[in-house]
Amino acid sequence: MENSVGIVKLEYAKFSQATDIIELESGQKLGPITLAYETYGQLNAEKSNAVLIVHAFSGDAHAAGYYAGAEKPGWWDDMIGPGKAFDTNKYFVICSNVIGGCLGSTGPSSINPLTNKPYALEFPLITIADMVKAQKKLVERLGIKKLLSVCGGSMGGMQALQWVALYPEMVASAIPIATTLKHSPQQIAFDEVGRQAVMADPNWQQGNYYEHTQPERGLAVARMIGHITYMSDESMETKFSRRLKDEAYSFSFASDFEVEGYLRYRGDSFVKRFDANSYLYITRAMDYFDLSDGKLFSKPEKVNTKFLVIAFTSDWLYPVYQSKKIVRALKHNNIDVTSCEIKSTYGHDAFLLEVKEQSRLISHFLKGVYLNGK
Amino acid sequence: MENSVGIVKLEYAKFSQATDIIELESGQKLGPITLAYETYGQLNAEKSNAVLIVHAFSGDAHAAGYYAGAEKPGWWDDMIGPGKAFDTNKYFVICSNVIGGCLGSTGPSSINPLTNKPYALEFPLITIADMVKAQKKLVERLGIKKLLSVCGGSMGGMQALQWVALYPEMVASAIPIATTLKHSPQQIAFDEVGRQAVMADPNWQQGNYYEHTQPERGLAVARMIGHITYMSDESMETKFSRRLKDEAYSFSFASDFEVEGYLRYRGDSFVKRFDANSYLYITRAMDYFDLSDGKLFSKPEKVNTKFLVIAFTSDWLYPVYQSKKIVRALKHNNIDVTSCEIKSTYGHDAFLLEVKEQSRLISHFLKGVYLNGK
Numbered sequence: 001m002e003n004s005v006g007i008v009k010l011e012y013a014k015f016s017q018a019t020d021i022i023e024l025e026s027g028q029k030l031g032p033i034t035l036a037y038e039t040y041g042q043l044n045a046e047k048s049n050a051v052l053i054v055h056a057f058s059g060d061a062h063a064a065g066y067y068a069g070a071e072k073p074g075w076w077d078d079m080i081g082p083g084k085a086f087d088t089n090k091y092f093v094i095c096s097n098v099i100g101g102c103l104g105s106t107g108p109s110s111i112n113p114l115t116n117k118p119y120a121l122e123f124p125l126i127t128i129a130d131m132v133k134a135q136k137k138l139v140e141r142l143g144i145k146k147l148l149s150v151c152g153g154s155m156g157g158m159q160a161l162q163w164v165a166l167y168p169e170m171v172a173s174a175i176p177i178a179t180t181l182k183h184s185p186q187q188i189a190f191d192e193v194g195r196q197a198v199m200a201d202p203n204w205q206q207g208n209y210y211e212h213t214q215p216e217r218g219l220a221v222a223r224m225i226g227h228i229t230y231m232s233d234e235s236m237e238t239k240f241s242r243r244l245k246d247e248a249y250s251f252s253f254a255s256d257f258e259v260e261g262y263l264r265y266r267g268d269s270f271v272k273r274f275d276a277n278s279y280l281y282i283t284r285a286m287d288y289f290d291l292s293d294g295k296l297f298s299k300p301e302k303v304n305t306k307f308l309v310i311a312f313t314s315d316w317l318y319p320v321y322q323s324k325k326i327v328r329a330l331k332h333n334n335i336d337v338t339s340c341e342i343k344s345t346y347g348h349d350a351f352l353l354e355v356k357e358q359s360r361l362i363s364h365f366l367k368g369v370y371l372n373g374k
Numbered sequence: 375m376e377n378s379v380g381i382v383k384l385e386y387a388k389f390s391q392a393t394d395i396i397e398l399e400s401g402q403k404l405g406p407i408t409l410a411y412e413t414y415g416q417l418n419a420e421k422s423n424a425v426l427i428v429h430a431f432s433g434d435a436h437a438a439g440y441y442a443g444a445e446k447p448g449w450w451d452d453m454i455g456p457g458k459a460f461d462t463n464k465y466f467v468i469c470s471n472v473i474g475g476c477l478g479s480t481g482p483s484s485i486n487p488l489t490n491k492p493y494a495l496e497f498p499l500i501t502i503a504d505m506v507k508a509q510k511k512l513v514e515r516l517g518i519k520k521l522l523s524v525c526g527g528s529m530g531g532m533q534a535l536q537w538v539a540l541y542p543e544m545v546a547s548a549i550p551i552a553t554t555l556k557h558s559p560q561q562i563a564f565d566e567v568g569r570q571a572v573m574a575d576p577n578w579q580q581g582n583y584y585e586h587t588q589p590e591r592g593l594a595v596a597r598m599i600g601h602i603t604y605m606s607d608e609s610m611e612t613k614f615s616r617r618l619k620d621e622a623y624s625f626s627f628a629s630d631f632e633v634e635g636y637l638r639y640r641g642d643s644f645v646k647r648f649d650a651n652s653y654l655y656i657t658r659a660m661d662y663f664d665l666s667d668g669k670l671f672s673k674p675e676k677v678n679t680k681f682l683v684i685a686f687t688s689d690w691l692y693p694v695y696q697s698k699k700i701v702r703a704l705k706h707n708n709i710d711v712t713s714c715e716i717k718s719t720y721g722h723d724a725f726l727l728e729v730k731e732q733s734r735l736i737s738h739f740l741k742g743v744y745l746n747g748k
Contacts, residue, residue: 027625185610185613185616186610192631196638237560239559240559242559251498253569280627287631
């Protein structure tokens, strides 16, 4: 566990006061709310060293360290810890699970206090902005008035951008990685096919499956589609090529190719940790996301946020051109932005795998923002 | 109907003799076989002007002209007819539906003569080579010893290549379009997700659904995935952008975006014309396809075939680099090859849509081959 934050524990922040109720973008209201989160490192006396890590679609609050007895660390453990990009000797790192999810925060699988049953589709539709509104409550409860940085890849990058759009005065810097100002029709299309796969499963039962089994096969298919889009043509060639699991074709519909076995495995393991309704809600939130055409700067006069924008050459799900559009929008508004296109063959997954180059960029960038704020 | 071949009729060639039984690549045997096909133009006295058009995954024998009373012409009507790329004033054009399909040729939905019930999964697995072996029987029955050309896009291109691999002496020229020497792991992955979507549908019933309803929802999901891969990021942006069907977000899982409505429509219409088991069999045939590493020239001494290889810049399902590999393999074997990378934003669908540029290339190429053979 060298350079590890060590053993960590999932914590829960409950917001149950009438004043805690969130007015959602849809016009509906949501509350009470619980947010699952973790923190690493120490908040300094000035409370000026807090970094919020925001996670991708199926991510969770467990970004770093180990749960007691667990072998696998958090999902961004390579990036968070003593001496790492998000150096926990310097920074106080927070990671919270999004609302709409199923990994500790309030979502469609949570108990609806009005019925004492899981919300299912009674849960209101939420947006990226709604996720950020909930996170703001957590940040405030932790006594933080201004975040040193908000950083995330993929849907995490959308949240980072949304933080600036909603609360620019609370964000000294933002690091959106492998993300976009808005979902393109192709991105919407992939999400929609995943949703259709879930809803086509008769076990979905219009979302009311919590007393039975969840729509596992539909959800597995949705996840398999996702996994193809997270990799690249090249990384799949490197990882699998046309290698067979056995010596010859089976001349059946068994999984002959390693890539087929891998996808089936990924689909099957996903359904054990993820809720099918959360799949619907969170993909919908991404599809509704649109901060293009100036909407990123609803309060341009208040934006003093510094940006580091990172993209990966082989990412075809959130292609480089989308990051360039973010940079263009920032420059157009005279925002201080550094951008980098990292050469990688890993596709969209690169934000989880290209540790070295990202670490160099992020640690340098954060140091600058931190010293500047002193 | 200017420049149209006019009213056409689907024809059936039945191969029911013991000598007609095909020994499949799997080692199994298939027979009797029916092939659905159409022809346009006239076979000349020397029988030297026959062009075989081979279709893509979900294509059929109806490549040109109109069925009596129909409003829509065949799928490549822009390319086949008097004065068109495949000029029916000059050439005798044949298009046959593949075995394994469900649009007139023998496939899993056909009646198994041993049981008098649809084959379902009793149908043997078939390969691209098996499809070509069946086509050869049709070509021979039509009295043709040598084809002027074999041409097709996507899976049609695989068949064109396979013709050269199996029967080089029967093919004066080949035009593989938007295709590959072998399916990559990404291509296999997309097919596998489609198959999983079909097989996840409880109506699939291990393929025995013919007396009931077919697995419509699973098949529709599979087709939706396919459609995303046939378009390009750019063509989807042009066609749909983020346009909504109604004025505002529904904050539900209805199809808010035009792109969602389009995909659902495409999925729903596909299940009316296509058999779910054929979906499994034909995708499997493509995944098994591999003519790389010299397998394209099993009889190199007999290959006198001229090639025209066409690819499209925005095709990410069968990317340009795969066509380049075909060209490299041909040049390596001193085969006469012309190649062209057509600039297009249509993605893989370009082989159906980029009529002008393809027509120019193909009509010129065919003329050369034809005159050369005189």
